[in-house]
Amino acid sequence: MNNPGFVELPELQQQLCSCWRQLSQAKSWNANLPVPLLNRCWLRLEVLEVGNLLKRLPVDASAHAPELVRFQHLLRQGLNSEQAERLCWEEFTAEACHLALRRYWEAQQNPQYLWNLSNYLDLLGRYRKNFEQGNCSLPLLILPRSNDQMKLICHWIEG
Structure with missing residues (x-):
C-alpha cells in the first residue's frame, strides 16, 4: 500500500534496527549515537543524534x-x-x-517545552552508563499528541 500519509510498521522496524546496528557498532560513547523519536500521531520515527537532542527538543531549565x-x-x-x-x-x-x-x-x-533539564540529564546519564557497561539499551522518545499537556515520554528498549 503506497499511501503517502501511511507508514507501515516494517519501515519503523527497519529504522529501529538501523539504530541498533549503529549503537552496537560504536566503539565509544559519542555525540552521534542514535536517539529515535516517535511521533505516535503519524507513526513516524525520526532518528536524532545525542549531540542534536537539544537543538530539536529544547529543555525547560x-x-x-x-x-x-x-x-x-x-x-x-x-x-x-x-x-x-x-x-x-x-x-x-x-x-x-x-x-x-x-x-x-x-x-x-504555560509549558512550552516537552521536557526539563533533569529529564534530559537523566537520559544522557543512563544512556552513557548503559553503553559503557556494555548494556545495549536504546532510548525511545515518544512525542505527546498535539494539544496534549503531557510531556515527552522516554521508554528504554533493552537489547
Missing part, C-alpha cells in the same frame, strides 16, 4: 536558575525560607530572584 538552585541549597542546609531568601537577595539582588521565580512560574503555568 527555569527550575535550574542559579538563584533558585541557591535558595534550595540554603533550605537544605537548614535555613528557613526567610533567611534563605534574604541571602539570595544579597547574593543575586531581589530583582534577579523575582525574575527567576517569575520565569519558573510562567514555565509551570
Whole structure:
C-alpha cells in the first residue's frame, strides 16, 4: 500500500534496527549515537543524534536558575525560607530572584517545552552508563499528541 500519509510498521522496524546496528557498532560513547523519536500521531520515527537532542527538543531549565538552585541549597542546609531568601537577595539582588521565580512560574503555568533539564540529564546519564557497561539499551522518545499537556515520554528498549 503506497499511501503517502501511511507508514507501515516494517519501515519503523527497519529504522529501529538501523539504530541498533549503529549503537552496537560504536566503539565509544559519542555525540552521534542514535536517539529515535516517535511521533505516535503519524507513526513516524525520526532518528536524532545525542549531540542534536537539544537543538530539536529544547529543555525547560527555569527550575535550574542559579538563584533558585541557591535558595534550595540554603533550605537544605537548614535555613528557613526567610533567611534563605534574604541571602539570595544579597547574593543575586531581589530583582534577579523575582525574575527567576517569575520565569519558573510562567514555565509551570504555560509549558512550552516537552521536557526539563533533569529529564534530559537523566537520559544522557543512563544512556552513557548503559553503553559503557556494555548494556545495549536504546532510548525511545515518544512525542505527546498535539494539544496534549503531557510531556515527552522516554521508554528504554533493552537489547
